[in-house]
Amino acid sequence: MDQPIWITFFVSFIILNVLLIGMAYVTWFERKVLARFQDRLGPTRTGPAGLLQPLADAVKLLGKEDLVPAAADKWVFLFAPVVTFMTALIAAAVIPFGDTATIFGQEVNLFPADLNVGALFILAAGGAGVYGIILGGWASANRYSLLGALRSAAQVISYELILGFSLVGIFIMTGTLSLREIMLRQHETLSIGPLEVSNWFILSQPLAFVLFMIGAVAETNRAPFDLPEAESELVAGFHTEYSGFRFSLYFLGEYVSMIVVSLFATTLFLGGTSGPGAEEYWGLGLLWLLLKVVAFLFFYVWLRATLPRFRFDQLMGLAWKVLLPLALLNILVTAFFRLIANGEVF
Amino acid sequence: MASHTGQPTGSGTINHADDSDITPYGKPGAEVSANVPSTGTLTVEDEQYLDSGDRLMTLNMGPQHPSTHGVLRIMLKLDGETVVECDPMIGYLHRGTEKLTEGKRYSQITPWTDRTDYTTAPLNETGYVLAVEKLCGIEVPERAQYWRVIMAELARIAGHLVWLGTHALDIGALSMSLYCFREREMIQDIFETFCGARLTTNMFEIAGFSRPIPDGLVEQVRNFVRVFPGRQREYADLLSANPIWLTRTKGVGIITPEAAISYSLTGACLRGSGINYDVRKAEPYLVYDRLDFEVPLGEFGDTYDRYLVRMEEMRQSIKIIQQCIDFVDGNDTPLMDWESPYAIPPHKGVMTTAEDMQRHFVWVIKGFSPPVGEVWQSIEHSKGELGYYLVSDGGPMPYRMRIRTPDFVNLSVLPHMAQGAMLADMVALVGTIDIVLGSVDR
Known part of the structure; x- marks a missing residue:
C-alpha cells in the first residue's frame, strides 16, 4: 500500500484537474x-452542442469587474468565496477512485488519502464550507445577503x-x-438463495439512502432546498x-x-467503482463510478426542473x-440487527 | 451599514438613550414591537431607527426585485423572517393613460388601453369599445360579438397563463413558466393571424370589425381548443397534487369573505373566498347570457383556492370558446354595424362614393363625436372587474376617462394578507393577487 509521495501528489494533481474540468x-x-x-x-452556439459554453462562461466571468460594495467588510468579503470553493475541493481528497492499480509496473493507490475518518472528513468539509456563505452574506452589508446567510446557517446545521x-x-x-474500506x-x-447480488448498501440501508439524498440536496443548496439563494425571494x-x-x-x-x-453517495451506497469487470480492470471501475455519478447529477437537475421551493419553516x-x-429509527434497527448477528441478544 | 442620511450608525453597541429623541415612536429601541399600527409609510428616519439595535429589520423589496411582477415596491418590516408590517408602494410605471386619452380621438384610445394590462390586451379593448358603443348606442352585429367573446376568452387564458407561470416561478417551480409561455405562444399566434400584432393587439374597433376574418383562423382556434385541455392537465399534474406546492399555498394568504368585500376585491381574489360575483353573469355584456359556462368558487379563500379557481376559469373559457367557434364557423352575416354614423365607412364605399369618402375623411381627421353624456361599462377581466367611465362633452375626444383596473384595487389587500406571513410567502401573495404593474399604475 505504501507508495512514494510523488505518486500521491501526481494522483492528487490529476484528480484535482479532472474535478475542475468535470x-x-x-x-x-x-x-x-x-x-x-x-x-x-x-446552449447551441458555442461549439458543437454548445460544448464550449463553460469556456465562454469562464472568459465572461473573468473579464468582469470585481466589485466590492462600499459598506462591505472588505477582507471578509474578498475571502469568503475562497472558503466555499476550497472546502468543496478538499472534500474530494478522501474519495476512493478505485483500489490499488498497477500502472507501468508501479503500484498506484487510486485515492489521494485513505483517512481512517474519511466519512467524517467529508461532513466536516461540507460544514466548513458554510462559513464561506455565512461570512460572505454577512460581509456584503446587504439585507438579502444577510437573510440568505442566516437561512444557510440554520439549514446546514439541521441537514x-x-x-x-x-x-x-x-x-x-x-x-x-x-471510505476505501466501506467501498x-x-x-x-x-x-441470497440462488440469487447473487452485490453487497451495495443501498440494498441493506434503503431508508438511510433516501435520508442521505434529501440531506445531500439540502447540504449543497440545490432545489427544492435552495433557500439561501432563492432568487424569487x-x-x-x-x-x-x-x-x-x-x-x-461560489458558483463553482x-x-x-x-x-x-x-x-x-456512490461510494457509500452504490459500491463506488464496483460493477461487472471492475475487479480486473481499474479503468472499467472508473467508468462505472462516472456513470453512477452522472446518474446522481441527473437526479439533481431533475429535482430542480420539477419541484417548487420549500418555505423556511x-x-x-x-x-x-x-x-x-426516521434517521434515529434507522440507527436503532440497524444496531439491533447487528447485535443479533453478533449473537449478543437471543 | 451606512444609513441613508449619511450618518453612519456603525455595527457596535448603540446606546438607546442617545438616539431616543430621534425615534418616531418616542420610545427607546426594544419597546417598539409588533403592535406598531400597520398603516402609514415607513420613512428613512424609521429605517435609521430600526438599524439602531431593534429586532425588526426593514427590507425594501422592489422595485427592482425579480418577483414583484414589474416595478412594485414593498417596504417590509421583518422580525426574523416573519412579516410584521407591509406597505406596498406603486406608481413606478405611471404613464398617465387616463389624462392622455383626453387628447385622443375615441378611435385612437384603443391602443392606449392595450398598454394598461399588457398581458391581456383584447380584454382591455373589450371594455373600452363596449363603453364607447354604449355611449353612442351602437348595436354590434351578432357575429362580431361572438368573435369578440372568442378573442376576449383567449386573452383571459393568456392572462391566466402569465399568472400561473410567474406565480409558480415565484414559488420555485422553474419549469412551469416555460410550459405556460409555450401555450401562450399559441394564443399569440392566433392574435397574430387575426390582426398582425401579438402583444398590444389593437384588434377591436368601435362598431365591430371593418375587415374580414382571415382564412384558417377558425381552424387555428379549434386546434388550440383541442390541444390546450391536455396541456392544462399537465400543469395540474405538476402542481395540484405536489406536496411542496400544497404546503406553500394551502392556508397561506387567507382572505375571509367579509374582508374580500370590504376591500372591494373582484375576480379570483373575491371568488376564491366563495363569493359568487362575476360580471359576465351579474351584468352580462356581449353574448355571455347566451353561453353556457360556470363560475368556479373557492371555499377557504387561501392561495390554493385562488389557484384552483383560476385553473377552472381556464377550462370554462375553453368551453365558451368552443360554443362561440361553433356559432361563427361558416357564418357569413355582417361583422360591422355599417349603418351607424359612428362607424368607419366601408372601404368599398370610400373608393366608389363621394359621401363615404367625405365621411371617411372627417372620421379619420376629426373623429366622430358621440352624444353628450357619461357611461360606465365594466367587464370581467382575467384579474377582476375592469371598468371604464367615459364622460363625453359632445366633442371628438372624451372629456374624461377613468379606468377602474382590477389589480389596482386587489393590491390593497396585500398588507391584510401579509400580517404574520413569512418572507417567502410574500412572493406567493403578490403572485396570487395577479397584478400587472402597467395596469395598477396605468
Whole structure:
C-alpha cells in the first residue's frame, strides 16, 4: 500500500484537474438537461452542442469587474468565496477512485488519502464550507445577503445532522469510517438463495439512502432546498453583491460539492467503482463510478426542473420532525440487527 | 451599514438613550414591537431607527426585485423572517393613460388601453369599445360579438397563463413558466393571424370589425381548443397534487369573505373566498347570457383556492370558446354595424362614393363625436372587474376617462394578507393577487 509521495501528489494533481474540468461540464450538463426538461435547446452556439459554453462562461466571468460594495467588510468579503470553493475541493481528497492499480509496473493507490475518518472528513468539509456563505452574506452589508446567510446557517446545521445520522447505519455494519474500506466491503457478493447480488448498501440501508439524498440536496443548496439563494425571494441570496470571479467561485463551489456529494453517495451506497469487470480492470471501475455519478447529477437537475421551493419553516419542520426521527429509527434497527448477528441478544 | 442620511450608525453597541429623541415612536429601541399600527409609510428616519439595535429589520423589496411582477415596491418590516408590517408602494410605471386619452380621438384610445394590462390586451379593448358603443348606442352585429367573446376568452387564458407561470416561478417551480409561455405562444399566434400584432393587439374597433376574418383562423382556434385541455392537465399534474406546492399555498394568504368585500376585491381574489360575483353573469355584456359556462368558487379563500379557481376559469373559457367557434364557423352575416354614423365607412364605399369618402375623411381627421353624456361599462377581466367611465362633452375626444383596473384595487389587500406571513410567502401573495404593474399604475 505504501507508495512514494510523488505518486500521491501526481494522483492528487490529476484528480484535482479532472474535478475542475468535470465541474465546468456539469454546468453544461445541467443547462442542457434542464433545457430538455423545459422544452428548450440550451446552449447551441458555442461549439458543437454548445460544448464550449463553460469556456465562454469562464472568459465572461473573468473579464468582469470585481466589485466590492462600499459598506462591505472588505477582507471578509474578498475571502469568503475562497472558503466555499476550497472546502468543496478538499472534500474530494478522501474519495476512493478505485483500489490499488498497477500502472507501468508501479503500484498506484487510486485515492489521494485513505483517512481512517474519511466519512467524517467529508461532513466536516461540507460544514466548513458554510462559513464561506455565512461570512460572505454577512460581509456584503446587504439585507438579502444577510437573510440568505442566516437561512444557510440554520439549514446546514439541521441537514448536516440528518446526513451524519443517516450514515451511522453503514458505520455500524462495517465498523469503519474509512471510505476505501466501506467501498471494498461493497465489492463483495452476497448469495441470497440462488440469487447473487452485490453487497451495495443501498440494498441493506434503503431508508438511510433516501435520508442521505434529501440531506445531500439540502447540504449543497440545490432545489427544492435552495433557500439561501432563492432568487424569487432573496434576489440572489448570499451572493447578491458578488460579481465576476468571486461570484464564479461560489458558483463553482456549489457544483464541486454536487460532484463530491455524488461521489460520496456512490461510494457509500452504490459500491463506488464496483460493477461487472471492475475487479480486473481499474479503468472499467472508473467508468462505472462516472456513470453512477452522472446518474446522481441527473437526479439533481431533475429535482430542480420539477419541484417548487420549500418555505423556511417547512424546511426546518421536515428536518427535525420527519427526517431526524426516521434517521434515529434507522440507527436503532440497524444496531439491533447487528447485535443479533453478533449473537449478543437471543 | 451606512444609513441613508449619511450618518453612519456603525455595527457596535448603540446606546438607546442617545438616539431616543430621534425615534418616531418616542420610545427607546426594544419597546417598539409588533403592535406598531400597520398603516402609514415607513420613512428613512424609521429605517435609521430600526438599524439602531431593534429586532425588526426593514427590507425594501422592489422595485427592482425579480418577483414583484414589474416595478412594485414593498417596504417590509421583518422580525426574523416573519412579516410584521407591509406597505406596498406603486406608481413606478405611471404613464398617465387616463389624462392622455383626453387628447385622443375615441378611435385612437384603443391602443392606449392595450398598454394598461399588457398581458391581456383584447380584454382591455373589450371594455373600452363596449363603453364607447354604449355611449353612442351602437348595436354590434351578432357575429362580431361572438368573435369578440372568442378573442376576449383567449386573452383571459393568456392572462391566466402569465399568472400561473410567474406565480409558480415565484414559488420555485422553474419549469412551469416555460410550459405556460409555450401555450401562450399559441394564443399569440392566433392574435397574430387575426390582426398582425401579438402583444398590444389593437384588434377591436368601435362598431365591430371593418375587415374580414382571415382564412384558417377558425381552424387555428379549434386546434388550440383541442390541444390546450391536455396541456392544462399537465400543469395540474405538476402542481395540484405536489406536496411542496400544497404546503406553500394551502392556508397561506387567507382572505375571509367579509374582508374580500370590504376591500372591494373582484375576480379570483373575491371568488376564491366563495363569493359568487362575476360580471359576465351579474351584468352580462356581449353574448355571455347566451353561453353556457360556470363560475368556479373557492371555499377557504387561501392561495390554493385562488389557484384552483383560476385553473377552472381556464377550462370554462375553453368551453365558451368552443360554443362561440361553433356559432361563427361558416357564418357569413355582417361583422360591422355599417349603418351607424359612428362607424368607419366601408372601404368599398370610400373608393366608389363621394359621401363615404367625405365621411371617411372627417372620421379619420376629426373623429366622430358621440352624444353628450357619461357611461360606465365594466367587464370581467382575467384579474377582476375592469371598468371604464367615459364622460363625453359632445366633442371628438372624451372629456374624461377613468379606468377602474382590477389589480389596482386587489393590491390593497396585500398588507391584510401579509400580517404574520413569512418572507417567502410574500412572493406567493403578490403572485396570487395577479397584478400587472402597467395596469395598477396605468
